[in-house]
Amino acid sequence: MSGPLPWAARRLLLGGVQTAAVVLLVLALTEALPGDAAVALAGDQPDPERIETVRAALHLDRPPHERLLDWSAGLLHGDLGVSLTSGRPVASYLGDGFGPTLLLAVPTVVLLVPAAVGLGVLAARHQGRAVDRFVSAVLLGLYAVPEFALGVLLVTVFALRLGWLPPTAVGYGTDLPAHPAALVLPVLVLLARPVCSLARLIRAGMADALASPYVAHASRHGLSGARVRYAHALPNALAPAAQQLARTIDWLLCGVVVVEALFVIPGLGTVLMNAVAERDVPVVQGLAVVFGVATVLLNLGADLVTHRFAPRAGVAA
Amino acid sequence: MPSDERTTTATPFPGLHRRGFLAASGAAGLGTLGLTGCAGPSDTRADVDGEAGRPKRGGRLRAAFAGGGASETLDPHLSNLFADAARAKALYDKLADYGADLSAQPRLASSWEPNRTLDRWKVSLRAAVFHDGRPVTAKDVLHSYRRIADPARTFRAKASLEPVDLAASRALDARTVEFVLKRPTAEFPNVMAAFGAYVVPATARDGDFDHRPVGSGPFRLVSFAPGRSTVLRRNDAYWDGAPHLDELEFVVANEESARVNALLGGQVEYAHELNPATARAHEDGGRIRIVRLRNSAMQSFAMKTDRPPFDDRRVRQALLLVADRAELVKGALSGAGEIGNDLFGKGYEYYADALPQREQDLGRARSLLRQAGADDLRITLDTSPVAAGFTEAAAVFRDQAARAGITVEVRTGSKDTYWKDILDAGTLCCYRSGAMPIESHLSQRLLTGSTTNATKWRHPDFDTLYQQAQSTRDPRERAAVYSRMQRRLHTEGPFLIWGFADWILGTARTVRGVERQAPANTLDWARFDKVWLA
Numbered sequence: 103m104s105g106p107l108p109w110a111a112r113r114l115l116l117g118g119v120q121t122a123a124v125v126l127l128v129l130a131l132t133e134a135l136p137g138d139a140a141v142a143l144a145g146d147q148p149d150p151e152r153i154e155t156v157r158a159a160l161h162l163d164r165p166p167h168e169r170l171l172d173w174s175a176g177l178l179h180g181d182l183g184v185s186l187t188s189g190r191p192v193a194s195y196l197g198d199g200f201g202p203t204l205l206l207a208v209p210t211v212v213l214l215v216p217a218a219v220g221l222g223v224l225a226a227r228h229q230g231r232a233v234d235r236f237v238s239a240v241l242l243g244l245y246a247v248p249e250f251a252l253g254v255l256l257v258t259v260f261a262l263r264l265g266w267l268p269p270t271a272v273g274y275g276t277d278l279p280a281h282p283a284a285l286v287l288p289v290l291v292l293l294a295r296p297v298c299s300l301a302r303l304i305r306a307g308m309a310d311a312l313a314s315p316y317v318a319h320a321s322r323h324g325l326s327g328a329r330v331r332y333a334h335a336l337p338n339a340l341a342p343a344a345q346q347l348a349r350t351i352d353w354l355l356c357g358v359v360v361v362e363a364l365f366v367i368p369g370l371g372t373v374l375m376n377a378v379a380e381r382d383v384p385v386v387q388g389l390a391v392v393f394g395v396a397t398v399l400l401n402l403g404a405d406l407v408t409h410r411f412a413p414r415a416g417v418a419a
Numbered sequence: 420m421p422s423d424e425r426t427t428t429a430t431p432f433p434g435l436h437r438r439g440f441l442a443a444s445g446a447a448g449l450g451t452l453g454l455t456g457c458a459g460p461s462d463t464r465a466d467v468d469g470e471a472g473r474p475k476r477g478g479r480l481r482a483a484f485a486g487g488g489a490s491e492t493l494d495p496h497l498s499n500l501f502a503d504a505a506r507a508k509a510l511y512d513k514l515a516d517y518g519a520d521l522s523a524q525p526r527l528a529s530s531w532e533p534n535r536t537l538d539r540w541k542v543s544l545r546a547a548v549f550h551d552g553r554p555v556t557a558k559d560v561l562h563s564y565r566r567i568a569d570p571a572r573t574f575r576a577k578a579s580l581e582p583v584d585l586a587a588s589r590a591l592d593a594r595t596v597e598f599v600l601k602r603p604t605a606e607f608p609n610v611m612a613a614f615g616a617y618v619v620p621a622t623a624r625d626g627d628f629d630h631r632p633v634g635s636g637p638f639r640l641v642s643f644a645p646g647r648s649t650v651l652r653r654n655d656a657y658w659d660g661a662p663h664l665d666e667l668e669f670v671v672a673n674e675e676s677a678r679v680n681a682l683l684g685g686q687v688e689y690a691h692e693l694n695p696a697t698a699r700a701h702e703d704g705g706r707i708r709i710v711r712l713r714n715s716a717m718q719s720f721a722m723k724t725d726r727p728p729f730d731d732r733r734v735r736q737a738l739l740l741v742a743d744r745a746e747l748v749k750g751a752l753s754g755a756g757e758i759g760n761d762l763f764g765k766g767y768e769y770y771a772d773a774l775p776q777r778e779q780d781l782g783r784a785r786s787l788l789r790q791a792g793a794d795d796l797r798i799t800l801d802t803s804p805v806a807a808g809f810t811e812a813a814a815v816f817r818d819q820a821a822r823a824g825i826t827v828e829v830r831t832g833s834k835d836t837y838w839k840d841i842l843d844a845g846t847l848c849c850y851r852s853g854a855m856p857i858e859s860h861l862s863q864r865l866l867t868g869s870t871t872n873a874t875k876w877r878h879p880d881f882d883t884l885y886q887q888a889q890s891t892r893d894p895r896e897r898a899a900v901y902s903r904m905q906r907r908l909h910t911e912g913p914f915l916i917w918g919f920a921d922w923i924l925g926t927a928r929t930v931r932g933v934e935r936q937a938p939a940n941t942l943d944w945a946r947f948d949k950v951w952l953a
Contacts, residue, residue, distance in 0.1 A: 137836030145499060146851075148839040149578060149870035156573045187490035188645070195489050198646075254676065262683050269684035270677050273481055273670045276644045366672040366681070368488070368646050376488035376646075379835050385489075 110402065117398030124394040125387055126170075132383050133166050139186040139381040160186050173387060182391070183384035185377075192388040195373050199357070203369035205278055205285060206361070207354035210292045214350065218297050222304025222339070223331065229309050238302070245298035253291045253364040260287060270366045278367070288365045292358060296350040303346050307339025314338075337411040344411070348404035355400075356393045474932060478952040479666035482689035482945075483678045486671030491645040494628040495617035496567050496574040501691060505945035506669055507617055509651055511634035514542065514560065514611035514618065516942035521767040521856045523608035524942060527555060527618055527635065531611075537603035537890060542611070544594040547658040549620050550639045557590030562621035564588075578863075578870060579613035603890040605897060609856050614940065637662045637948035646671055663932070663951035679925065682707055688927040688952070691945065694807070695753035698923045707925045714766050714854070715922035715939040717759065718752070718808060720800070720816065720915040721841070721850040725875035728798065729846060733791040735912035738847075739777060740784040741823045742816065748918045751812035755923065759916040761909050764857040769898050771905035784823045797826040801841050801848035805834035808920065809849040842873050850914065854938035861885055861904060865913075874913035881907065929953045 140156035141148065157163050173183050182192035225237040247255075261269035271284040278284065311317055312335050320330045357371020370389065377385035484502035495507035514528040525531070529545040547555040565585050567574045587599035600607065610616070620633050627633070632640050637659065638651035649669040655661045670687060672678045678690040679697050683706055698709045722729040722738065729735050744758035757765070760777055764770050788796055798820075802813035810831060817827040827847075832840050841848040850873060852860065863869055866885055867877040881904065888900040908914065922939045932950040937943035 135835075136833050137839060141836050141839045143499070143573075144839060146838045147575065147578075147871060148842050150842075151870065152573050152578070153839070155571075159571070159573065185490060187487075188492055190489075190645075198489060198644075257680055262680065265684075268686060269680035270672065270686060272483060272672050272677065272681040272686045273648060273668065276642075276647055363674045364677060366670075366674070366677045368671075372646070372673075373489055376490065380490060381835070382490070 110406070113402050113405070114398075117395075117402065120398055121391060121394035125390050128386060128390040129166065129170055129383070132378075132381065132386055135378075135381060137381060138162050139383070142379065142381045143187065162186075169383070173384060177391070182388040185385050186382045187380045187385075192384050195377075195385050196370070196388055196392060199368065199370040199373040201369075202278055202362075202367045203355060203357055203371070206288055206292060206358070206367065206369060207351065209285065209289050210296075210354055211347075211351055213289070214293055214296055214300065215347070217293070218300035218343070219304055219336075219340075221297070221301040222343075223308055223336065225301070225305040226308030226312060226339075227331070229305075229312075234305075238305070241298040241301055244294050247294065249291050249295070249358070249360045250364060252294055253287070253361060256287050256290060257364070270364075272366045284365070288361050288367060291361050291364075292354065296346075296353075300343055300346055300350065303343045304339050307342055308335055311335035311338040341408040341411045344404045344407040345401075348400040352393075352397050352400050355396050472931075472953070474663045474951040475953060476663050476951070477665050479668060480664050480689060480930065480947060480950060480952060481668045481670055481687040482691065482947065483670050483672045483681055483687040484691045485673045485678075486646060486669075488646040488671070488673075491671070492629055493632045493640070493643055493649070494625075495619065495632075495634070496563075496576065496615055498615045498617075499575060501939065501945070502669060502671065504614070504940070505691075505947075506649055507615070508636065508945060509638040509667060509947055510632055510636045510640065511617040511619065512547070512555075512636055513613075513616050514544075515608050516612050517854070517856070517940065519936045519938065519941060519943065521764065521854060521938070521941065523606075523612040523856075526612075526942070527560075528611060531608060533605075533607065533892075535892075537605050537607075537892060538600040540598045540600065540607050541591070542596045542598060544596070545658060546594075547635045548656055549635050550633050550654060551620075552656075553620065554593070555618060555635050556593045556621075557596040558593075559621045560596050560618055561585070561588060561590060563618045564616070566619070567616065574615060576613050576615035579610055579616060582607070582610060602886075605889050605891055606856070606858050609859060614855075638667055641666070657948065659948065662948035664947065667947050682925050682927065685927070688930050689933075689947075689950075690925045693923040693925050695755035695921075695923065697925070698755065699753075701925065706928070708928055708930070710924040710926060710933055710935055711755070712922040712924065712935070712938055712944060713757070714919045716806075716854075716920040717763055717852045717916055718747075718756070718812065718918045718920055719759070719850045719852075720812075720917070721848050721874050722913045722915065723846050723873070723875050724913045725877070726846060728791075728793055728796060729913070731791045731793070732911045733787045734793055734796070736910075737784040737787040737791070737793075737823070738820075738825075739912060739915055740780045740787070741820050741825065742915055742917050743779045743819050744777075744917045746819065747812055747815050750815040751808035752918060752920050756918045756920040759918045761912070761914060761916045762905050763852065763860040763914070763916060764854075765919055767854075767857055769857045769901040771902050771909070773902075774906065774909050777909075779819075781823045788824070794824065795826075796824070797828070798847050799828045799830050799845065801830050801832055801845045803832045803834045803837040803849070805837040806849075806851045809851070812917075813849055838871075842871065848873070854940045857901060857905075858888070861901075865908070876913045 139160055140153045140162055143156055144153050176183055184191050185195060221237055225234045228234045257269045260267050267286050268284045271278060274281040274284050317330055317335050320334050357369050357374055359371035359375055362369050362371045374389050484505060486502040487500050493506060495511045498504050498507045512527045514526060515523040516526050518524045527544055527547055528542045531540055531542045533540050544555060549555060564580055567576045568580045568585055582600050582604045584599045584601050589597055591597050623633060629643060637654050637657045639654050641650040641652050643649045651667045653662045653665055672681060675694055679693060681687045682690040701707050702709045722735050724730060739761055748754060748756050748758055760774060762771060788794060800813050802809045804810055813829045817829055820827045864872055865876045866882050884900055884904050888897050891897040891900060926933055929952050930950060931953050934943035
């Protein structure tokens with residue numbers, strides 16, 4: 103390995119290939135779905151003649167590889183094409199969906215990192231004792247609750263019984279930032295599971311690090327307990343956690359459908375669900391590109407972090 | 420447990436469901452002949468607390484519907500979903516619309532008169548103006564119908580307008596249209612009431628609908644964000660009287676639980692499509708009001724009559740006798756509905772209500788099967804979570820059929836393509852339809868040339884009866900012809916119509932004037948110009 107830059111460049115190139123592969127795979131899978139946009143549009147009136155007309159109007163009668171080539175040519179100019187269902191540009195779908203998704207993802211990550219690190223370090227410091235057992239038990243229990251169930255529970259208690267928070271974001275779709283209260287419950291639901299997995303990873307990493315010879319060595323040199331924990335042990339615990347965090351952010355960005363549906367927040371997940379149901383291939387492909395690029399960049403970032411914090415771990419290019 | 424259109428709680432991801440399509444479309448017309456009068460507003464509007472009182476003006480009502488997501492449009496001719504239909508109704512008018520019994524009632528058309536042979540109809544328009552102040556003219560009507568019928572386009576109402584020869588039809592003056600028809604069509608008013616047959620200005624351009632929609636309806640557009648919110652404002656110049664509400668907002672929430680929560684939490688005042696469990700929980704003195712629109716969705720099993728085993732009418736008759744309808748309504752609709760008698764359109768105009776109610780008779784079913792040489796009958800029943808109660812109905816029927824010695828294998832298909840899949844394939848399938856005139860049901864599904872003939876019911880004598888009805892001027896004689904057709908369908912299928920599901924709405928306790936006798940798809944359903952906030 104000759105320095106981080108060429109390595110990062112190679113990773114980016116590979117990422118581009120991976121994204122292209124994702125797009126191809128998504129196209130193949132969408133083609134494999136039964137029916138097409140014309141059939142989906144026809145709904146409960148499957149008049150064969152009407153379906154044929156729609157199919158011709160949408161150019162669905164052309165072979166998939168031709169449509170993919172056209173679409174790819176557009177993509178090179180930054181044009182993601184237009185929706186089959188509405189005729190509006192795919193870019194506007196992504197733009198509209200991205201805002202709500204970010205509004206959910208950013209606060210979740212901002213709260214997730216300190217909460218998970220705090221809980222993980224706390225548990226590791228008291229390893230095997232009551233605090234550790236309590237924290238671990240609560241995290242495991244919380245992790246076992248599915249998002250939908252947790253969401254329904256939170257809504258029933260905090261919105262419908264106590265009336266502290268709005269039950270959904272209905273009607274705030276165009277101006278969500280002005281109603282932050284509507285985001286509290288969805289963000290809590292989104293936090294619930296990642297906080298558990300991340301805290302447990304950090305706890306394990308910390309426990310290993312605290313038990314390692316180099317920490318003992320640092321202590322022998324008279325460094326303070328906090329300094330040893332945070333400057334020497336924690337970075338080692340963060341390396342695996344960074345990978346997990348990248349996956350979590352990816353999960354948040356790709357649209358958390360359950361939470362979006364439950365709280366009526368029209369983010370990217372909702373756009374994807376509708377597009378798949380409508381067989382709106384250009385929109386699905388546009389989302390695949392966005393999700394693919396996001397995944398590649400996030401994993402690259404995570405690898406860089408790991409590289410920085412735990413160089414001995416080695417990073418595969 | 421059945422729930423709303425796109426949600427069954429039996430699935431792990433309630434969000435992952437196809438949006439619901441409207442279960443009915445317009446038909447190759449019918450309606451009442453030469454009807455010139457219209458019943459005034461009925462007195463059946465919701466008034467649970469007995470606080471009838473005078474309508475109060477003002478306020479904003481927020482209505483939650485399942486919607487079409489980012490693909491929604493305000494083009495009224497593209498309406499496909501309930502949410503589209505409700506929005507189109509607020510912004511636009513049709514020439515006629517359906518009353519509670521699915522007979523055509525005049526709207527923009529103030530009267531209509533056919534010639535002797537029922538193939539030319541003179542339609543007079545009332546004095547109405549578009550939102551931009553220009554009058555609604557015969558030219559606008561013809562333009563709208565020609566746009567819908569454009570062969571290069573695929574608007575939903577196109578099939579309904581098929582009987583009209585639009586090239587020959589013309590404007591006699593600014594407020595009179597003469598429609599020339601390709602054949603006698605006694606129930607042409609139903610063409611004018613067809614789903615999606617809205618009148619738009621002749622100057623409307625395709626790109627304008629989502630930005631500056633100009634209609635003649637009770638509300639004007641304020642703002643539109645596809646898949647999120649549509650805000651409308653009262654049209655004070657509305658010909659049918661200005662709405663009581665200042666503003667109306669449509670919001671989209673595809674999850675039933677989200678619609679209920681929003682209603683309970685005071686975020687909306689009207690929630691469309693609730694499931695029976697929700698209705699039961701809140702029906703009596705709850706925080707919200709439950710409105711059940713009876714007779715909104717016909718529920719049935721459709722048998723394909725052109726292939727074994729259902730090409731033998733005795734097998735079809737046996738199946739009709741196998742069904743325990745009350746148990747199906749209880750099991751598949753959670754009791755939110757009433758039983759059917761193998762005929763479409765209970766309570767609608769021309770419904771043959773004199774025919775005896777069919778009861779389960781397993782003994783006779785077995786003997787019919789024996790006569791048909793089908794003692795050990797095995798059938799595959801196609802179903803899908805595409806509509807409320809479908810998968811449950813299939814399971815209940817499988818058990819009922821087993822008691823008559825019939826082996827039913829249930830096959831669950833994709834909900835995105837279900838209607839297309841069952842059109843030509845399979846032998847027996849779950850089937851549903853929203854409200855439409857009985858004539859539309861006959862012409863769309865049971866004629867040799869019907870485009871969505873899922874039962875492959877093709878009988879020249881049946882087609883002839885239909886044509887006879889369409890050439891009959893006298894409504895009573897015409898009713899007699901419809902009666903004959905329905906008797907035949909009742910005797911031998913092909914639809915085993917076991918029930919009619921309620922359409923369930925919830926409203927805040929302050930909402931008044933919600934019509935309770937309007938099946939979904941009719942004029943008074945989702946009609947917000949007559950609603951007010953107490």
